[in-house]
């Protein structure tokens with residue numbers, strides 16, 4: 008995330024993520040699936056502006072039909088911090104959404120992580136990134152990763168995070184169809200593989216900066232479960248199947264990303280796809 012002060016305001020840009028690898032290792036007694044995933048944050052951002060306000064909490068959302076009420080992850084993160092710190096200070100947050108919601112890009116999770124980090128600074132709490140990540144895990148599985156950007160391996164439900172290196176910037180075109188996907192529906196259909204695909208080859212390719220190898224090794228176990236639920240994913244995968252150096256659905260969908268071998272190639276493909284009305288198109292790079 009990118010943190011700046013503008014006059015009296017604190018401004019945080021909260022990045023989206025993609026999963027370069029996602030494998031299911033098993034099903035747990037609590038019904039959740041144990042996963043192993045390689046996260047990468049990218050340069051598509053929501054923006055949060057924190058402003059002083061006496062006692063009450065208010066969250067205003069722009070650029071989306073989501074409201075700022077008690078179900079919004081920003082609001083939930085504010086209440087969690089106030090409870091944990093034992094304080095009742097007010098705060099006003101203006102959230103401008105650019106990351107499409109429920110698209111496998113973890114926009115809501117990133118907003119929550121940005122809120123935890125922002126309030127830690129705003130209220131001088133002095134909490135460590137580990138403490139913030141552990142608090143975030145109470146709100147959502149993808150949140151701890153955002154304290155370890157740009158790239159990390161995550162296990163468990165996503166809360167066990169091990170940072171890794173990305174030696175070279177990576178360029179992507181992301182296609183987000185209008186049709187969304189329910190994470191619960193996708194996990195319900197997933198089949199636990201007898202022998203999981205290893206994360207090590209793609210992690211090593213990323214650490215060596217071998218983008219072609221990364222492209223060849225892209226893998227997401229949830230993709231096969233999602234295609235029958237969302238024909239748009241199949242349509243996009245078919246359309247971009249020969250483009251770039253690899254293509255994959257992100258997380259539980261429905262966004263699909265194409266890994267490109269240069270920023271110029273990403274710009275060119277982005278322009279072509281905008282004309283084809285497959286969904287919202289984002290030309291992005293790996294970022295913090």
Ligand SMILES: C[C@@](CO)(OP(=O)(O)O)[C@H](O)COP(=O)(O)OP(=O)(O)OC[C@H]1O[C@@H](n2ccc(N)nc2=O)[C@H](O)[C@@H]1O
Nearest residue numbers: 038039040111112113147148149164190191194258259260
């Ligand atoms: C797929 C991933 C990968 O990064 O991200 P997104 O696509 O959401 O970005 C995550 O595993 C999203 O995990 P999480 O954020 O916990 O999903 P939720 O929406 O809370 O889960 C909805 C439902 O999906 C099932 N579920 C979820 C996560 C998991 N590891 N195993 C599961 O079986 C559970 O039935 C749960 O009740």
Ligand SMILES: Nc1ncnc2c1ncn2[C@@H]1O[C@H](COP(=O)(O)OP(=O)(O)O)[C@@H](O)[C@H]1O
Nearest residue numbers: 078079080108109110111112113114115116118
């Ligand atoms: N600030 C927020 N931004 C996006 N979604 C939010 C937010 N707060 C709550 N939500 C809810 O969380 C769900 C998951 O959002 P998000 O993290 O964007 O998607 P995904 O889990 O597919 O990556 C959405 O369906 C939405 O209803």
